[in-house]
Every structure is written in structure tokens, then in C-alpha cells.
Amino acid sequence: MSREIIAQSVSRETLERLDIYANLLTKWNPKINLVAKSTIPNLWNRHILDSVQVFKLANNFSHWADLGSGGGFPGLVAAIYSAEFHPEGRITLVESDQRKCAFLRNVAREAGLDIQVLAERIEEIPSLGADVLTARALASLTELLDFASRHLSADGMAVFPKGARWKAEVEEAERHWHFNWTSLASRTDEQAVILKIKGIVRV
Numbered sequence: 030m031s032r033e034i035i036a037q038s039v040s041r042e043t044l045e046r047l048d049i050y051a052n053l054l055t056k057w058n059p060k061i062n063l064v065a066k067s068t069i070p071n072l073w074n075r076h077i078l079d080s081v082q083v084f085k086l087a088n089n090f091s092h093w094a095d096l097g098s099g100g101g102f103p104g105l106v107a108a109i110y111s112a113e114f115h116p117e118g119r120i121t122l123v124e125s126d127q128r129k130c131a132f133l134r135n136v137a138r139e140a141g142l143d144i145q146v147l148a149e150r151i152e153e154i155p156s157l158g159a160d161v162l163t164a165r166a167l168a169s170l171t172e173l174l175d176f177a178s179r180h181l182s183a184d185g186m187a188v189f190p191k192g193a194r195w196k197a198e199v200e201e202a203e204r205h206w207h208f209n210w211t212s213l214a215s216r217t218d219e220q221a222v223i224l225k226i227k228g229i230v231r232v
């Protein structure tokens with residue numbers, strides 16, 4: 030169903046790239062556990078459309094960095110959309126698991142995407158200076174703000190999908206960080222939101 034929704038608003042080339050990605054993910058997943066096995070039948074809604082909505086909130090950028098990319102959500106979907114809608118933007122995926130990085134590079138090669146995949150720990154790389162920073166299912170908001178304070182440029186924006194506990198996470202994070210945030214309802218999960226965050230300064 031979600032594939033049909035997406036197909037209405039992207040070029041044939043973008044849809045082909047998404048199909049390449051979905052097929053490779055389905056093939057590699059049993060070996061390296063890119064997403065929970067139970068979510069594969071719902072891949073297009075649960076992972077791809079979920080990532081598309083993140084891209085649409087931040088589709089004008091110079092350098093987008095996705096931390097803890099895993100199987101590529103939302104960063105690799107952002108790269109596929111960016112190839113059609115914002116080709117001048119640069120995208121970096123950071124993922125410490127070498128096998129997942131091999132997967133991400135394989136999809137990029139097969140789909141003809143020009144991205145950088147860093148097989149490193151977020152804490153150990155020099156500042157990325159990104160103006161958009163995303164991370165899904167990586168860490169608590171408090172920890173994410175620590176990563177963002179290192180890797181985001183001064184005017185940059187972090188975009189973090191968060192689940193049902195998001196309000197408690199914001200309250201906890203406000204004990205450690207000053208930041209401006211807005212929340213938008215998720216289109217794929219009624220309990221989830223996407224947090225847009227700027228102006229991160231340690232308390």
C-alpha cells in the first residue's frame with residue numbers, strides 16, 4: 030500500500046532505487062539483522078515511509094548526517110530522495126557495524142547513489158559540521174543531543190523520530206541541555222512524533 034502512495038509522488042528512477050533497496054534489505058536481513066524480522070512484511074510503511082516523512086521536514090540542506098544508520102533509516106531513504114529532489118546536498122551515514130556498512134555501500138552502488146559511509150563510532154570521528162542531523166532508534170534524547178552538539182553546525186537542525194515516551198525524554202533532556210524544539214505527529218505511528226531541534230547548548 031505505502032509503495033503505491035510513494036509511487037504517486039516520485040519519478041520512476043526514484044521508485045526503482047527504492048525497489049533495489051527494499052529487495053537488497055529483504056535479502057540481507059536474515060544474515061545481518063538490519064531491521065526486526067517481524068517488520069519486513071510492513072517494510073514500506075514502517076521503515077521507508079517513516080523515513081520519507083523525515084526527509085520532507087529537512088529537504089534543503091548542504092550536509093545531512095545520519096547517525097547509527099543501521100540498515101539505512103532514515104539516511105539511505107533521504108539519499109534516494111535527495112538524488113531526485115535535492116541533488117546538490119551531501120549525505121554521510123555513520124554506522125559502527127562493518128557488516129551493516131557493507132550493506133549500505135552495496136545499496137549505494139547498486140542504486141547509483143553518491144554518499145559517504147563512515148564505519149566508525151560516532152564518539153570517535155571529528156565533527157561532521159552537518160546542517161541536518163538525524164538518528165532513529167539510536168539513543169535517548171539526552172545522548173542524541175550530546176552527539177548533535179558535536180556534529181551539528183551552529184545553525185543546524187536535528188530531526189529525531191521518537192516513540193511514545195517522547196515527552197519524558199524531552200523532560201529528561203532539558204535537565205542537561207538548553208534547546209528549542211517542536212514536535213510533529215508521525216504519519217506512520219500515532220504514538221510517535223518527529224522532534225525538530227535547534228540551538229543546543231549544554232546546561
Ligand SMILES: C[S@@+](CC[C@H](N)C(=O)[O-])C[C@H]1O[C@@H](n2cnc3c(N)ncnc32)[C@H](O)[C@@H]1O
Pocket residue numbers: 063064096097098099100101102103123124125126129149150151152164165166167
Ligand atoms: C537500533 S539500530 C537503528 C538503525 C536505524 N537507524 C533504524 O532506525 O533502523 C542502531 C544502530 O546504531 C549503531 N550504533 C550504535 N551505537 C553507535 C555508535 N556509538 N556509533 C556508530 N553507530 C552506532 C548500531 O550498530 C545499530 O546499527
